[in-house]
Amino acid sequence: ARSPYIESLTRDGFEVLYMFDPVDEYAVQFLKEYKGKEVMSCMNVSAASLLDQRTQDDIKAEMEPLRKRIEDFLGDRVKQVRFG
Numbered sequence: 001a002r003s004p005y006i007e008s009l010t011r012d013g014f015e016v017l018y019m020f021d022p023v024d025e026y027a028v029q030f031l032k033e034y035k036g037k038e039v040m041s042c043m044n045v046s047a048a049s050l051l052d053q054r055t056q057d058d059i060k061a062e063m064e065p066l067r068k069r070i071e072d073f074l075g076d077r078v079k080q081v082r083f084g
Contacts, residue, residue: 015037028041067083
C-alpha cells in the first residue's frame with residue numbers, strides 16, 4: 001500500500017501493521033499497547049503529528065534533490081531556487 005502516512009512512518013523507523021477487517025479500527029481504539037509497544041492508527045491526528053517531528057534540516061535535505069532539479073530545469077531564467 002502506497003500512502004504518504006505509511007511511507008513517512010516507515011521512513012522514520014515505525015513498524016506498520018496492516019488491518020483490513022472493519023472491526024480492526026474499533027479494536028485499535030482500545031488496544032493502546034502490545035508487548036511494550038504503543039499501538040495507534042496512522043490515520044488519526046496524533047500519528048500525523050509524529051511526522052512533524054522532523055527538523056528543518058531533515059526537511060531541507062529531503063527537498064534538496066527537488067530544488068536542484070527545478071534549478072537545473074529553469075537554468076538562466078532564475079537567479080536562485082530556494083524553499084521558504
